[in-house]
Amino acid sequence: MTEYDAVIVGAGVIGLSTAYHIKRQNLNAKVLVVDKLNAAGQGSTAKSMSAFRCLFSSPINYVLSDSSVDFYSHLQTELGVDLKLLFVGYLWLLGENEFAEMAPILKDLAARSLKYQEYEAEELAKQLGLTTCLHGDEEAELMGLKDVYKGIFIPKAGIVDADCIVKFYEKEFLRLGGEIHYGVKVEDLVVEACQPLGITGEPFFWQESRVSGIKTNCGIVRAKKTVLAAGAWMPQLLDNVGIECFIKPKKRQVFAVEAKNPLLRRLLFTRGFNSVGCIPFTILPKPRVLIRPFPTEGVFWLSYADDFPRAFKLEDDPQPEKNFYQYGIYQVLVKYFPQFRDCRPYSAFAGLYEINTLDGHPVIFEERDLIVVGGASGSGIMKADAIGRIAAALYNGEEYALLYGGRKFKVSDLSIKERHVEPEKLQI
Amino acid sequence: MTEYDAVIVGAGVIGLSTAYHIKRQNLNAKVLVVDKLNAAGQGSTAKSMSAFRCLFSSPINYVLSDSSVDFYSHLQTELGVDLKLLFVGYLWLLGENEFAEMAPILKDLAARSLKYQEYEAEELAKQLGLTTCLHGDEEAELMGLKDVYKGIFIPKAGIVDADCIVKFYEKEFLRLGGEIHYGVKVEDLVVEACQPLGITGEPFFWQESRVSGIKTNCGIVRAKKTVLAAGAWMPQLLDNVGIECFIKPKKRQVFAVEAKNPLLRRLLFTRGFNSVGCIPFTILPKPRVLIRPFPTEGVFWLSYADDFPRAFKLEDDPQPEKNFYQYGIYQVLVKYFPQFRDCRPYSAFAGLYEINTLDGHPVIFEERDLIVVGGASGSGIMKADAIGRIAAALYNGEEYALLYGGRKFKVSDLSIKERHVEPEKLQI
Numbered sequence: 001m002t003e004y005d006a007v008i009v010g011a012g013v014i015g016l017s018t019a020y021h022i023k024r025q026n027l028n029a030k031v032l033v034v035d036k037l038n039a040a041g042q043g044s045t046a047k048s049m050s051a052f053r054c055l056f057s058s059p060i061n062y063v064l065s066d067s068s069v070d071f072y073s074h075l076q077t078e079l080g081v082d083l084k085l086l087f088v089g090y091l092w093l094l095g096e097n098e099f100a101e102m103a104p105i106l107k108d109l110a111a112r113s114l115k116y117q118e119y120e121a122e123e124l125a126k127q128l129g130l131t132t133c134l135h136g137d138e139e140a141e142l143m144g145l146k147d148v149y150k151g152i153f154i155p156k157a158g159i160v161d162a163d164c165i166v167k168f169y170e171k172e173f174l175r176l177g178g179e180i181h182y183g184v185k186v187e188d189l190v191v192e193a194c195q196p197l198g199i200t201g202e203p204f205f206w207q208e209s210r211v212s213g214i215k216t217n218c219g220i221v222r223a224k225k226t227v228l229a230a231g232a233w234m235p236q237l238l239d240n241v242g243i244e245c246f247i248k249p250k251k252r253q254v255f256a257v258e259a260k261n262p263l264l265r266r267l268l269f270t271r272g273f274n275s276v277g278c279i280p281f282t283i284l285p286k287p288r289v290l291i292r293p294f295p296t297e298g299v300f301w302l303s304y305a306d307d308f309p310r311a312f313k314l315e316d317d318p319q320p321e322k323n324f325y326q327y328g329i330y331q332v333l334v335k336y337f338p339q340f341r342d343c344r345p346y347s348a349f350a351g352l353y354e355i356n357t358l359d360g361h362p363v364i365f366e367e368r369d370l371i372v373v374g375g376a377s378g379s380g381i382m383k384a385d386a387i388g389r390i391a392a393a394l395y396n397g398e399e400y401a402l403l404y405g406g407r408k409f410k411v412s413d414l415s416i417k418e419r420h421v422e423p424e425k426l427q428i
Numbered sequence: 429m430t431e432y433d434a435v436i437v438g439a440g441v442i443g444l445s446t447a448y449h450i451k452r453q454n455l456n457a458k459v460l461v462v463d464k465l466n467a468a469g470q471g472s473t474a475k476s477m478s479a480f481r482c483l484f485s486s487p488i489n490y491v492l493s494d495s496s497v498d499f500y501s502h503l504q505t506e507l508g509v510d511l512k513l514l515f516v517g518y519l520w521l522l523g524e525n526e527f528a529e530m531a532p533i534l535k536d537l538a539a540r541s542l543k544y545q546e547y548e549a550e551e552l553a554k555q556l557g558l559t560t561c562l563h564g565d566e567e568a569e570l571m572g573l574k575d576v577y578k579g580i581f582i583p584k585a586g587i588v589d590a591d592c593i594v595k596f597y598e599k600e601f602l603r604l605g606g607e608i609h610y611g612v613k614v615e616d617l618v619v620e621a622c623q624p625l626g627i628t629g630e631p632f633f634w635q636e637s638r639v640s641g642i643k644t645n646c647g648i649v650r651a652k653k654t655v656l657a658a659g660a661w662m663p664q665l666l667d668n669v670g671i672e673c674f675i676k677p678k679k680r681q682v683f684a685v686e687a688k689n690p691l692l693r694r695l696l697f698t699r700g701f702n703s704v705g706c707i708p709f710t711i712l713p714k715p716r717v718l719i720r721p722f723p724t725e726g727v728f729w730l731s732y733a734d735d736f737p738r739a740f741k742l743e744d745d746p747q748p749e750k751n752f753y754q755y756g757i758y759q760v761l762v763k764y765f766p767q768f769r770d771c772r773p774y775s776a777f778a779g780l781y782e783i784n785t786l787d788g789h790p791v792i793f794e795e796r797d798l799i800v801v802g803g804a805s806g807s808g809i810m811k812a813d814a815i816g817r818i819a820a821a822l823y824n825g826e827e828y829a830l831l832y833g834g835r836k837f838k839v840s841d842l843s844i845k846e847r848h849v850e851p852e853k854l855q856i
Binding site: 309311 | 571619635668732736752756
């Protein structure tokens, strides 16, 4: 049986970025990617909001995102790879208490010369037709909604087409001689003794053992290194061999509303924030309902990342819930943006976040010839290039990864055992 | 419907200790314990090796265990509650490399006046009929087994009857007016809005919500505080509401071998280590096969805590595996203790560890009126009294718990958010 140098499980944006960077740095290595679906990026990658921002309080989050976005920009502007990347910016609407909590964090970021811009509520009200004052609205008060006090605009932020990124990595990986097998479902990791004795029942617990490949619906694939980049599906495979990755799946839903009427069209194509001439990706005050513009389609994507009591639950085909929009997102949305009154989504989709419950940062570690790459916790697309480079550095046994733009990254900082990350204070 | 002040899920040693200490400090509170089984301590508590040691490198492990064991001793010697507690000691057999790794840790412990005693290999060989030198034994070399270089004896350590501890807490809890309902299976946690509006579909995500009780096969039980002490079963309930507790279940097996022949009887009743006149709880060199004497029954309990690739897996009725003894434990055991040659277990059992994958220490935290107590990772019985006192302090909203013997313990040290524990270096 052929033994691959590396088999990568998962052809989502993380798996393909990892595969590409491994192959690029090891042109003679036999590298295989498998995915249970029939094309690249059809799992959670396809269900993402596909937005990015390069403003985080955690230096690690910042560099992962900033260097990845720089790489994507480079692809689009210098190499002519159309990723549909648009710097529409992020507009974070904040209540008075939220702003007070955030002010010191923003000050720190300003000291690190990270760029953002403050907006007054009145300006935003005028520019966006935003209701900033909810006093006297009994419903809003009952719902605990707060007035908009300020807005923070993040210019190095925007939207991109996840599928285009995935296709880029896939094409380049194949061009370099990588193999991809679609429709291959991984049922288990294969564990074998490092020095087999040829006795039935191996490995026994007194033997050193390692992950030597994968068991799939199409047979066993052996590899020197097995790379798991299967997002929300990883914990299941890892639980089977007793390895903890601190990742749990959680459903996330996106509802698409067309900008049909003139008020909504005017909102979607709000000028003054960016060169695109559209509303930025907008975050409402707590609870943080999200509005992602899709200007080329004349559409808004609406979402909310609910925490408690949303279950950690693995589903092969998670479904959006009508009531989640109707009694959840919509109710909050119209209080701030009355333009959405009576608007219903014409389509919706749901995917799984692969949440790292330790600290929300990715995990990249190796144990017994198994490399685990994941836990991007909802910011996988904006960080995928850096994550792939770090995973490739781990594969190569290097202490530091070189990210796009030349920044060095200590590989063990995202490991489990020598993990070194600061908590993110700018959580959306 | 009655609302309890506290409902405790799980009548194992942790749940009952917690219930007892809560009730003892809140005599007027209505406190209910539920368990799916039909009596106390029938889950993982009953499947434990029921051994204890008061020598740990982590100060938290040390104080949890030391104060609990002091309490149990006090019960037995001063209050006449027979817990079948015997200070047989722990004997830790170490290879040369293992000893070298451990020497600095032991030095630190000695500086903290923790008591242990070093034994030379030759002494142990004579005293126990132990094979300390495996040179020339091809099988042993193939198995990677190492010579015994030294032994470390821990005198404040021994065995106890978990069932007797459980029965003590149960009886006292009932005597104080606590209620226990057996045969009640918790299917889910109940989540409700803190300020319900009376609308179908509550709680919506824009409402504050809390755990308001449990849904069981016998109906809903409401409580001001819900205390989850269900060991390996907790993550399932917590996943349903999206709360992470960092606990995973792992099967542990114990095999009972009778000391039938004179050689084994002599080994079991080895003199010189303790006043009981029996072999200490003994840990072989890596892989660390465990031997727990059961002198009153004329029996040895044998076990091994396998890590990789033993699955994290929740099973209602985990079963011991014949081959785990035959090709695992037995093979290692006879190399060091030839007295066991051809001995087969006359009975065996298996239970679930509730492993805290963060750091192996318990987790005790509150979130939304839900108190989570668990993750004792295989040392629950020896720490149960302290854990119960800390959980009761959390229930009472106190910053510090008073452990038996008067030691103060900062409750938040075992929380998730303000966790403060040192890694344990003396892992068995």
